[in-house]
Amino acid sequence: MKKIIAVDMDNVLVDIETQMIDWYERDFGIRIDRSQMLGIPESDAFPNKQAVRDFCFTPGFFRTAPMMPGALDAIKTLMLDFEIYIVSAAMEFPQSLFEKTEWLKEYFPFISWKNIVFCGDKSIIDTHYLIDDHCKNLDFCKGKPILFTASHNVHHTHHIRVNDWAEVLDLFKKEVNSL
């Protein structure tokens, strides 16, 4: 049986940082540079923090977000050797639930609804690996935690880090060889 990788959505499959920067520029005429977002909670980098938090409750925000570069081919490659579950902590934003299923249908139509999980916290998810940008999810996960780089997490050092999907593939090539 294939080992299971749980893959987070926001900042891993979905480039939600770019979406925040784009929407903020559209609404406020200011383009935030990623260098201003390093090591702090995402919304703290924006002059109007509340506006960014409100984006998460705004129809269309999750549905129209771009895909993370390289995610599509990497997931297809990983599926040859692993079972992929999409595990998103979407429950805080109920309107995002339908949008996220529609987004997945558009970009990853080959992922079955059986392999999608929307949750609050991820502590009861049991997979062999979890790729996520948040230590709050990785610290308590039951499998091997893998930190996907996002601006907010650049200073965390206590998990294996991957900076992009190419590095994810490199890492799992080694895992396959060690199985």
Next chain:
Amino acid sequence: MKKIIAVDMDNVLVDIETQMIDWYERDFGIRIDRSQMLGIPESDAFPNKQAVRDFCFTPGFFRTAPMMPGALDAIKTLMLDFEIYIVSAAMEFPQSLFEKTEWLKEYFPFISWKNIVFCGDKSIIDTHYLIDDHCKNLDFCKGKPILFTASHNVHHTHHIRVNDWAEVLDLFKKEVNSL
């Protein structure tokens, strides 16, 4: 730390059988008796099976379903000794996701969004107990499986069975005493 009980929604917290019978009568003028539903897949008991399957994709079907008798007080009592997660295989019906969060907000407002999980299959859910009406979920669950009686499952004999929420409380009183 409290042990965790995963609680299914349809046919456990939510009286979806009654909702099916009510909607069928509303639309087709025929009231199906529960005795006709015993031991067969739910939709097979209805002359127009497809109509019943279509209900699951119809706005309002999940949102307006009644609560299972006794569920509210039982969940409140269980929460004294256990942590409760709501785990619903909702992903097959994407329009149900928002409806189910709204339903939970109405009937169980004290359950945090952090403790709600919508999934496809439940095989990657790891809790100490799972209360569910489907053997397909219970057969592979990582904790102690507890079969909640629904008409379709009356002939299954390979899991501990509870017939209603009073029996759930009786069972977990014994569990507390044995902890």
